[in-house]
Amino acid sequence: xxxxxxxxxxxxxNEVSARTLRKYIFxxxxxxxxxxxxxxxxxxxxxxxxxxxxxxQELQAAHHIxxxxxxxxxxxxxxxxxxxxxxxxxxxRRQYFAxxxxxxxxxxxxxxxDVRISSFCHHCGAPLEFGLSKRTVSPEGRGVLVFLQTPVxxxxxxxxxxxxxxxxxxxxxxxxxEWKRAHPGFTGAELTIDKMIQAVTPISMGRATLEYQMxxxxxxxxxxxxxxxxxxxxxx
Numbered sequence: 708x709x710x711x712x713x714x715x716x717x718x719x720x721n722e723v724s725a726r727t728l729r730k731y732i733f734x735x736x737x738x739x740x741x742x743x744x745x746x747x748x749x750x751x752x753x754x755x756x757x758x759x760x761x762x763x764q765e766l767q768a769a770h771h772i773x774x775x776x777x778x779x780x781x782x783x784x785x786x787x788x789x790x791x792x793x794x795x796x797x798x799x800r801r802q803y804f805a806x807x808x809x810x811x812x813x814x815x816x817x818x819x820x821d822v823r824i825s826s827f828c829h830h831c832g833a834p835l836e837f838g839l840s841k842r843t844v845s846p847e848g849r850g851v852l853v854f855l856q857t858p859v860x861x862x863x864x865x866x867x868x869x870x871x872x873x874x875x876x877x878x879x880x881x882x883x884x885e886w887k888r889a890h891p892g893f894t895g896a897e898l899t900i901d902k903m904i905q906a907v908t909p910i911s912m913g914r915a916t917l918e919y920q921m922x923x924x925x926x927x928x929x930x931x932x933x934x935x936x937x938x939x940x941x942x943x
Contacts, residue, residue, distance in 0.1 A: 725765050726917060728752070732772065732784050733915040737818075740803050742781035742789035770921065773866050783870065786810030786817060786911065792871075795825040807874035808853045812903045815839040816911035829854070829875035830886040837900065842908070844900040852877045853903050854886075856895040858940045896940050905934045 731751070735743040743751075745759045754762070760779040766772045773783040781789055786805050788794075794805040796814045798821070805811040808826065815822045821840045828835055837848025844851075856873035863869075873895070877883040883897060898906065909922045909930050922930070924943040931941045 725762060725769070725771075728762050729766055729771050729784075729919075730915070730917045732766075732781065733787075736784055736787040736803070737915060740801055742784060742787070745779040770863065783866070785870075786813040786914075793827050794876075797823040797825070806870040808876045809855065809874045809903070809907060810870065811876075812839070812853070812900065813907040813911040813914075816842065816904070816908050817914045824848075826876045828878040828882055830877055830882040833878060835876060835878055839900075839904070842904045844904070848900045850879045851900055852880060852883050853898045853900070854883055854895055855898070855940075856893060858942075860943050896936070898936075902934065902936075906931060906936060 728748075731748075732743060735741070745756055745763075748754065748759050749756060752759075756779065763772065763774055763779055763781065767774055771784065772781055773785070774780060775782045783789065783806050786809075788804040788806045788810070790804065792804045792806060794807060794811040796803045796805055796811055796818075798814075798818050803814060805814050811824050811826065815824075821838065823836060823838050825834070825836045827833065835848075835851055837851060838845035839848075854875055854877055856875075857869045861869070877886065877897075887893060909927060913919045928942060931937070
C-alpha cells in the first residue's frame with residue numbers, strides 16, 4: 708500500500724518540491740481513485756491553505772493538474788479525473804475516471820497493467836467496452852475510433868472544454884461519419900485505438916513516478932510525425 712498518510716516534516720514550503728507534491732497527488736489517485744483535498748495536504752506537508760494553493764497553482768502552470776477555477780480543489784491530474792465522467796477505466800478491483808477518450812487510453816500506459824475501458828459512442832450514446840493489454844487493444848475495440856476536435860496548439864486555451872467536449876469515442880467509422888454529417892464544419896483527427904496508444908505513450912509513460920518529466924514540444928511533435936500524425940493539427 709502506498710504511504711500517502713505519513714506527514715512530511717519540513718521547515719518551510721520550499722523544502723518540498725513540486726515534483727514531490729505531484730507524485731503524492733498521483734499516488735493518492737492510484738490508491739484511492741480520487742484527488743487529495745487541500746485539507747489533507749495541509750497536515751501532510753505542514754502547509755497553510757495558502758501554501759497548498761500556491762504549490763497547486765505551480766503544478767497547474769506546468770500542465771500536471773487542473774484546478775476547479777477559483778478554488779484549491781483538484782479537478783484533473785491528467786489522465787485522472789476527480790469527478791465521474793463517461794470514461795471509466797477498470798484495473799483490477801479499482802475503477803478510475805478519465806477526463807476524455809485520450810486520457811482513458813493514457814491511463815493504460817500510466818498504470819502499466821491490463822485495463823477495461825467502458826464508455827459511450829458520442830454519436831448515438833450506445834455503450835462501448837474494450838480491453839487493453841500490453842498496449843494492444845482487444846478484438847471488440849478494433850473498430851472503435853477516437854475523434855480529436857481541438858488542435859494541439861489550442862488544448863490549453865480552455866482545458867476543461869478540450870477534455871470534456873472534444874476528445875470522444877465513436878463505435879465505428881459509420882457512426883463518426885454520421886456525426887460529422889450532422890455537424891458540418893467540425894474538423895479534427897480520427898485515430899484507431901492502436902494509434903491512440905502510440906500517440907499518448909511519450910506523455911503518459913512513467914507519469915506516476917517521481918522522475919517523470921514532460922516531453923518537450925519538439926520531442927512530442929517528432930514522435931507524432933514518426934507515427935504518421937502530421938500537419939497543422941499536431942503542431943504546438
